[in-house]
């Protein structure tokens with residue numbers, strides 16, 4: 001090693017500039033902090049770069065554009081006595097540190113790794129006291145994942161190119177997610193809505209009005225399928241007296257839930273704040289890496305946001321208990337700290353996502369945070385404080401009211417003690433006060449409130465329910481939920497309609513091919529086992545090479561088989577139509593573009609005519625085609641008849657990709673504000689309609 005002039009005692013390398021800024025505040029002039037700005041070394045994009053014959057050896061390169069950063073890090077490393085690698089505390093961070101330590105080894109021989117779960121003065125200084133070597137189990141687990149995903153993508157993508165179109169790609173976890181989204185869509189398409197009726201009676205007790213729901217009729221649970229059945233009941237109820245026959249009161253204790261892990265944070269942020277998983281992770285990372293706080297400078301506000309552990313450090317428990325006792329009072333503090341179970345296989349080395357300092361209330365930070373940061377911090381802070389508080393106690397009342405042979409029910413609830421909901425107001429039990437009724441009390445009928453309903457199909461997935469599915473089935477990991485959804489969206493396999501994730505025609509075709517040729521790879525069972533094996537590598541209980549070998553041979557056989565069968569599917573997309581090109585008279589061909597199907601002239605390249613596919617025959621004049629048009633003043637697009645101006649058919653609602661199941665005409669999609677979509681048939685007199693409602697907000 002060439003002797004260099006030593007300028008600093010210790011170089012600390014992190015992966016992000018904002019994290020570097022925050023750490024800088026805590027370390028003295030002996031330290032210089034620098035950032036790698038993410039990964040510096042990775043597999044090249046253009047080739048497999050895995051030597052299968054040579055024990056799956058990966059061929060790493062310096063990422064294009066990163067040579068300059070690497071060189072400056074090398075220079076700094078040669079000018080310092082020690083190098084500390086302080087990348088994020090998970091396998092991705094460990095892998096970055098490993099690559100850095102290899103790249104810098106020639107310039108410095110004192111390279112160590114440090115790890116902290118939160119960027120606070122205490123945590124950073126404690127970490128510096130305990131430098132360690134790179135944890136090769138973590139690195140191996142990350143590498144195995146990278147190699148596996150590279151093999152899957154590299155072999156399957158060309159098959160999709162040959163069968164569908166260039167540029168498409170598949171991924172291990174991503175293709176399973178696409179499969180469940182497509183399966184749900186099939187269920188929805190096959191669903192036949194059924195009519196039913198509900199009957200509420202508005203009753204009065206002195207001056208108080210109460211709503212009672214019909215529950216039983218003639219000794220049976222009620223199911224009113226149509227207007228006639230409803231009329232029969234209404235007829236029976238004529239002149240009947242409404243009498244209270246039973247009142248039941250029950251005390252209910254509701255315990256708080258655990259502080260956040262990644263999946264639950266993403267679910268609540270999606271349900272309550274309308275954030276996509278990706279947005280949640282971006283904002284959480286800002287809170288973790290440090291925000292400029294007035295008079296304090298850059299400050300890390302939450303612990304590391306990629307975690308599946310609900311564990312909380314002793315110090316954090318002590319401080320939150322002190323906070324609860326002083327801010328809320330003794331009755332809000334349980335005798336012993338609340339304990340929470342981890343999901344099986346969770347990495348207990350981490351902590352839950354919590355504020356780094358519980359005394360920094362959301363309110364106190366309001367001026368320093370963006371609106372998005374504030375809302376997410378408030379979610380994390382409230383969940384953490386409430387998780388160490390006493391249960392909410394409410395009284396549930398159930399009143400049975402009889403009228404003739406009908407049984408109505410009134411349910412009420414009253415909060416006796418608010419407990420943990422004092423800190424997490426969004427989780428309060430709703431109040432439905434019921435007056436003090438007793439058996440024999442008579443209630444006066446104000447009016448009947450019958451309502452027609454239609455059964456709705458299972459809801460489409462949204463960010464929250466997809467993350468929940470991935471987690472509960474054991475497929476997702478804290479680092480993969482958000483990228484999985486983002487990738488499907490970026491490749492145009494799914495689109496967002498409000499909160500709903502809707503597969504595109506392209507997504508459905510890709511999924512069909514994947515299912516046909518790679519069914520075992522797409523099996524949830526197989527994917528779960530794969531994830532478990534990858535976790536075992538991380539715990540040093542399994543060997544990367546064995547895992548890759550076990551995977552590779554059967555997978556390659558599937559790939560080879562798919563390649564032999566490739567001819568079968570050729571040209572499924574370049575379908576000739578009966579439509580004629582108005583420029584040259586040749587037939588038009590239906591083609592799949594990046595954003596769905598379009599029509600192109602078969603005379604290409606001599607004739608370059610292309611246009612959108614007509615969406616169907618106009619329901620008004622019966623001869624024109626419905627086509628998409630853009631409004632001149634840039635107010636978005638609308639749909640109109642090609643016979644305009646002689647036919648004035650016009651709608652702003654988007655046509656659905658599938659036709660009306662009843663008459664084959666066009667289905668239009670109307671957005672229901674905050675609730676989902678209504679699909680209705682455009683043809684007069686058909687009457688087909690179905691509601692695709694958003695997944696209900698679920699309590700976590």
Ligand SMILES: [Zn+2]
Pocket residue numbers: 581582583584585586601602603607608609
């Ligand atoms: Zn043409």
Ligand SMILES: [Zn+2]
Pocket residue numbers: 618619620621622623624641642643647648649
């Ligand atoms: Zn028309």
Ligand SMILES: [Zn+2]
Pocket residue numbers: 660661662663664665681682683686687688
């Ligand atoms: Zn119809």
